[in-house]
Amino acid sequence: MSKKLLLKNDHIEGIHTLPIYRANGGYSVLEKALKTMSPEAILEEVKTSGLRGRGGAGFPTGLKWSFLAKPEGVPRYLVCNADESEPGTLKDRYLMERHPHILIEGMIVSSFALGAKTSYIYIRGEYFYIARILEIAIKEAYEAGFLGKNIQGSGYDLDLYVQVGAGAYICGEETALLESLEGKRGNPRIKPPFPAIAGLYGCPTVVNNVETIAAVVPILEMGGAEYAKIGTEKSTGTKLISASGHINKPGVYEIELGIPVEEFIYSEEYCGGISGGKKLKAVVAGGSSVPILPAELILKTSAGEPRMMSYESLGDGGFLTGTMLGSGGFIVMDEDTSIVKNLYTFARFYHHESCGQCSPCREGTGWMEKILLKILDGRGDMKDIDLLWDIQSKIEGKTICPLGEAAAWPVAAAIRHFRSEFEEYIQYPEKIRDIKHYYRLQETATA
Amino acid sequence: MTTTEIQFDSETLALVNNMMKRYPEGKHKSALIPVLHIAQAEFGGWLSVPTMDYVASVMNLKPIEVYEVASFYSMFNMHPVGKCLIEVCRTSSCWLRGAEDVIDHIEKRLNIRVGETSADGMFTLKAVECLGSCGTAPMMQVGADYHENLTIEKVDTLLEKFKDENKQSRYC
Numbered sequence A: 001m002s003k004k005l006l007l008k009n010d011h012i013e014g015i016h017t018l019p020i021y022r023a024n025g026g027y028s029v030l031e032k033a034l035k036t037m038s039p040e041a042i043l044e045e046v047k048t049s050g051l052r053g054r055g056g057a058g059f060p061t062g063l064k065w066s067f068l069a070k071p072e073g074v075p076r077y078l079v080c081n082a083d084e085s086e087p088g089t090l091k092d093r094y095l096m097e098r099h100p101h102i103l104i105e106g107m108i109v110s111s112f113a114l115g116a117k118t119s120y121i122y123i124r125g126e127y128f129y130i131a132r133i134l135e136i137a138i139k140e141a142y143e144a145g146f147l148g149k150n151i152q153g154s155g156y157d158l159d160l161y162v163q164v165g166a167g168a169y170i171c172g173e174e175t176a177l178l179e180s181l182e183g184k185r186g187n188p189r190i191k192p193p194f195p196a197i198a199g200l201y202g203c204p205t206v207v208n209n210v211e212t213i214a215a216v217v218p219i220l221e222m223g224g225a226e227y228a229k230i231g232t233e234k235s236t237g238t239k240l241i242s243a244s245g246h247i248n249k250p251g252v253y254e255i256e257l258g259i260p261v262e263e264f265i266y267s268e269e270y271c272g273g274i275s276g277g278k279k280l281k282a283v284v285a286g287g288s289s290v291p292i293l294p295a296e297l298i299l300k301t302s303a304g305e306p307r308m309m310s311y312e313s314l315g316d317g318g319f320l321t322g323t324m325l326g327s328g329g330f331i332v333m334d335e336d337t338s339i340v341k342n343l344y345t346f347a348r349f350y351h352h353e354s355c356g357q358c359s360p361c362r363e364g365t366g367w368m369e370k371i372l373l374k375i376l377d378g379r380g381d382m383k384d385i386d387l388l389w390d391i392q393s394k395i396e397g398k399t400i401c402p403l404g405e406a407a408a409w410p411v412a413a414a415i416r417h418f419r420s421e422f423e424e425y426i427q428y429p430e431k432i433r434d435i436k437h438y439y440r441l442q443e444t445a446t447a
Numbered sequence B: 001m002t003t004t005e006i007q008f009d010s011e012t013l014a015l016v017n018n019m020m021k022r023y024p025e026g027k028h029k030s031a032l033i034p035v036l037h038i039a040q041a042e043f044g045g046w047l048s049v050p051t052m053d054y055v056a057s058v059m060n061l062k063p064i065e066v067y068e069v070a071s072f073y074s075m076f077n078m079h080p081v082g083k084c085l086i087e088v089c090r091t092s093s094c095w096l097r098g099a100e101d102v103i104d105h106i107e108k109r110l111n112i113r114v115g116e117t118s119a120d121g122m123f124t125l126k127a128v129e130c131l132g133s134c135g136t137a138p139m140m141q142v143g144a145d146y147h148e149n150l151t152i153e154k155v156d157t158l159l160e161k162f163k164d165e166n167k168q169s170r171y172c
């Protein structure tokens, strides 16, 4: 039986409305927290739960909260990162669309724990219709006395706003997000200072992913210690996985962390196997930024152990033979997939999304895209593979924000595990014609 | 379009002024992106220089502060677009499930290429990056609406429907 915490009421019609959310136990955590718990006690529960940030980096949430500076007379902010733009990731959209109140309840108790009086949900502009859903839910929460002044007679005041972005992957990076929220271009800031010291408007700020904030609700409901019993020692709780690509049942699944990857791909409960009965070729397990793994390494570690859906098991073997859980964007590719062309779609994406501040990323992403296009156009040279490797290695670690790494890692991993496919395209350009829409690439190359 | 036409009506202006109050004293610039969305929707689906200058004056910002933000974000159109802006996702998960077939088909049906606007000014076709609909790929966004699990038949039905609708802005 699967364990569901965030999506446990997914089957209930109308759960996005406040009355039905409440009738199913909603906002009881808020009442308990604001009336019977101190901010410190909430922080302790979150620490005990072992919750790790669900936005991609997996940083322990309790620890992040404990870094928040609390100078007298300076406002503090909680900002929810709903920018969700990492290719392959759609879980925050799913959660906000169907369960807006669990996010709002999480925002209220988390803001209370952090001492924030104003909080923002920064949502990507393309999710405009979801911003509307959130705004309606927030209005309901104000009317029920869960937001505004003196919430439920606790003496605590909170205002919550939804802020829409306007199309920029980089605004998911927390400091770029804060710049954007201040009405500027989304150029990431140099750290330190970290947002916990100087974030929104120069004030101490916590930025957390949608799913992280929503998870605070079940954590306070069951207690941090109980939550920590779910999953594995290092990957506690449940995680929303966005499953896409060549599978029978794409969609969003809540899994208990630590289930076998094989079960996730092949069981009827989750992805339901590879579509058309084909064989599995490769998986990008945690959103476009994480290293791609060939079938044999995603199903089993290099030591031959079954690979599990957890931070530590997906990471086993480092980048040589492992990958990362990342944002949980699980992209599955069947045996007929061109890894080089898939990589090209990623390279084009990162080039498009680089903010342009740092030369290694601004120039390197475009260069990698061009080389991949050259190879796919049948004009590749064996030296191009080494050049790609060289460029990615010179982006990694040399940029203000991790978009550089996000662009470099997929290139490195594709070459590491699928070098022969690059070589084949270069040696036998006629093979490229087997890729569907080969002519589109040719056109792009000449354009 | 002449400058004189660029003016929010009193209701929109009140909305804009209210938006600026969501932020702490002196931080009203935070409202710039939401206000640009409104301006784009109100003034022809794109941000002309007079439109941006108008936003600057309403928000008491320097024009350059508006230009530099408008040009950064992909949802702001810096050139005119057709009445119906069709944006098809082309990134990995959508590509794996046939986004290129969808793009090809729309190009043929509308007789335009990606990036172009149809001669009657009705349709603009764009190929865009992941819109968070990878689990229901292939997909396209038209105006504010997501159209998912696309098939060629579904695309045809939608194109027919769009002929009578204005879907210029995603901020409707």
Ligand SMILES: Cc1cc2nc3c(=O)[nH]c(=O)nc-3n(C[C@H](O)[C@H](O)[C@H](O)COP(=O)(O)O)c2cc1C
Binding pocket: A052, A053, A054, A055, A056, A057, A058, A059, A061, A064, A081, A082, A083, A084, A085, A086, A169, A170, A171, A172, A173, A174, A175, A207, A208, A209, A210, A212, A213, A401, A402, A403, A406
């Ligand atoms: C280029 C880039 C894009 C990112 N996009 C997102 C995003 O869309 N959503 C998100 O929650 N975190 C994103 N992150 C991670 C954030 O910087 C940040 O670590 C996260 O919001 C922290 O929340 P968490 O600790 O709850 O995971 C991105 C990071 C980078 C470098």
Ligand code: FES
Binding pocket: A087, A088, A089, B089, B090, B091, B092, B093, B094, B095, B129, B130, B131, B132, B133, B134, B135, B137, B139
């Ligand atoms: S890849 Fe197309 S919506 Fe994500």
